[in-house]
Amino acid sequence: MAKRVTKTTTSAKQTAATRRTKKTSTPTKKAPAKKSTATSGKTATPKKSATAPKKAPAKKPTATSGKTTPAKKAPAKRTAKAPAKKTTKTTLAAVARVKAENEAKKAALAAKKQGTRNRAPKREYYTIAENAPQSKFNEMGEKVRLGEAKWAYYAIDGDIGYHHYEKLK
Numbered sequence: 001m002a003k004r005v006t007k008t009t010t011s012a013k014q015t016a017a018t019r020r021t022k023k024t025s026t027p028t029k030k031a032p033a034k035k036s037t038a039t040s041g042k043t044a045t046p047k048k049s050a051t052a053p054k055k056a057p058a059k060k061p062t063a064t065s066g067k068t069t070p071a072k073k074a075p076a077k078r079t080a081k082a083p084a085k086k087t088t089k090t091t092l093a094a095v096a097r098v099k100a101e102n103e104a105k106k107a108a109l110a111a112k113k114q115g116t117r118n119r120a121p122k123r124e125y126y127t128i129a130e131n132a133p134q135s136k137f138n139e140m141g142e143k144v145r146l147g148e149a150k151w152a153y154y155a156i157d158g159d160i161g162y163h164h165y166e167k168l169k
């Protein structure tokens with residue numbers, strides 16, 4: 001049977017001390033050594049004469065450096081101004097006349113809308129209760145046969161059902 005390992009509890013001061021020692025005790029990675037750029041005396045390129053060195057052009061910051069340059073705005077184009085609106089003097093009578101005309105137009109439109117609704121014409125129906133005498137059903141059968149009526153629907157009102165026949169002529 002394997003031994004049971006129990007973890008001991010430590011105080012806050014002890015854990016802080018162990019964190020400090022762990023940080024210092026772990027080995028850090030060393031940066032790779034740079035290759036020396038010094039050239040030996042046996043190079044293929046001849047040395048230039050001692051002239052004044054040229055200055056390198058100043059580098060612009062790139063997106064990778066974390067700095068961005070503000071975008072330059074294009075110069076605004078000049079456009080012709082719109083002509084000023086002419087102001088006209090209106091009298092109270094003219095304002096009242098325009099209001100009356102507008103109200104008359106609105107009333108005409110409202111009346112036109114009400115008159116042009118696409119409604120089906122109201123239909124008239126014969127109604128026969130299901131407990132009606134046999135003679136009533138015979139009369140309706142004759143009207144259906146002659147084309148004066150046709151069966152439309154059946155409806156129940158309370159405990160009694162009704163047959164509805166639409167009047168055709």
